[in-house]
Amino acid sequence: MGNFSAGNASTPDAEPAGPGKKNSSQRAVHLPVMLREVIQHLQLESGLVVADGTLGAGGHSREILKAIGSAGMLLAFDRDPMMISLAEKIVCGENVHIHHGSYIEIRDVLQRHSQSTGRPPLVDRMLLDLGYSSDQLADRQRGFSFQTEGPLDLRFSTSENVSAAQWLATAHDSQIVRVLTEFGEEPFAERLGPAISLAARRGEIQTTKDLVRVVEQTVPPAILRNAEKHPATRVFQALRIQVNDELTHVSTMLNQIAPEVLAPRGIMAVITFHSLEDRLVKQAFRQKNLWEEVTDKPIVPTPAEIRFNPRSRSAKLRVARRVPGQ
Structure with a gap:
């Protein structure tokens, strides 16, 4: 997660601080960024089909599940098998489908689910949290943190590229x-x-x-x-x-895939952590033939959240609704 990606963790512009930081005695605590704002702006209700494109540690998905209930369905994606193994502890159920891979694979996944369930190959809501997780940052073998010694890897999945x-x-x-x-x-x-x-x-x-x-x-x-x-x-x-290849994935999703798989009037929320990502989201959502912006300006964390989770400080949340009939 997204996150840095993540539903993810927090900002890519800084090393961990405060509650997100791992010490020698415990695993890093991952704090989902702007959780309340995400749930509010997705306008969730029972029975919806929701895609979490950046599962991360599962913080956002867990709350999404509560809102859509047993009648809904959650499709979650993550490129990192380590994050999936962590998230599966708190995000589970018969209506949960977790896929190891990028969110840009969602079309194929939806087609398979449509064949087996009879549901249309569409989702009602979609979340991308483009940060990365505190757990990823804390794993020295991944190389995400320059403050610790480890292999210079930086891949979300070591089986890729x-x-x-x-x-x-x-x-x-x-x-x-x-x-x-x-x-x-x-x-x-x-x-x-x-x-x-x-x-x-x-x-x-x-x-x-x-x-x-x-x-x-x-x-x-x-x-x-x-x-x-x-x-x-x-x-x-x-x-x-x-x-x-992060920016290609983001651009492909926003400009090609999401408009195809999001139901008419469906809502998409994207959390970014640096200006490059935010620029892509802003430009995509301003395509009036595809999107209707729900938020005129990006939503940012409250001062209270930043105090509690300093790594959330660079996060921006943008929300748009899919224009019907296109």
């Missing part, structure tokens, strides 16, 4: 510069790209700390001293988006 370290080892300077610029909005991309490429080709970037070391050696010292966020934040965000 190549890891970030593998991609860097074969990418040209210009490719790395482009990814850092487009996906990280990194002001020092022109410096960092060649430095990262050279180190990777030498086999010197295998772990999270290897990459952090190159970043710290390349950006101006004054930036390291004075930056509010560590310069590696944008680099890790850019590489995560690249290896998971």
Whole structure:
């Protein structure tokens, strides 16, 4: 989850803080972002068919299930098998169908369910939480956190594509510069790209700390001293988006798939955590032939939620209704 993806966890612009952070004695506690606002704006009722495209730890899905009751149906998706195994502990029932894979596979899943149940291959409501989970961030083997040592992987599913370290080892300077610029909005991309490429080709970037070391050696010292966020934040965000092809998935869902599978007057809610995602959602929802915006402006977490879950602070929720007859 989404989340960073997640129904997900929280923001990709910062490392964990407060309640979302894992200590040595317990598993990370995942807090679903803007849970009350999501449930309210989805306008849930008994009997609806709802798709949670980014299951994450299951916090949103659990509340969705309560609202739609036994007469409804929940279809949930996640690319990460670890998150599915966690969510299945709290999201379960005969009307729950969890699928290991991306939300862009929903058309095929709905067709199969339609054949077996006789229901139309449509959903009434859909949620995407484009953050990632505290559990993913806390797992050192995934490489999502640059504050801990671990393999530089960054994939939501290790069975997909190549890891970030593998991609860097074969990418040209210009490719790395482009990814850092487009996906990280990194002001020092022109410096960092060649430095990262050279180190990777030498086999010197295998772990999270290897990459952090190159970043710290390349950006101006004054930036390291004075930056509010560590310069590696944008680099890790850019590489995560690249290896998971995140923005392509979001754009494909919003512009092609969701308009096909969402029932007329159906509602879609999307939680984003950085400007690139939010821009895609805003542009998609402004296609008047497809969507009617339910919220004029994005909904943001309350000050109370941000105090309790600091990593929610960059989240934005946009909601739109599917225009009928298109």
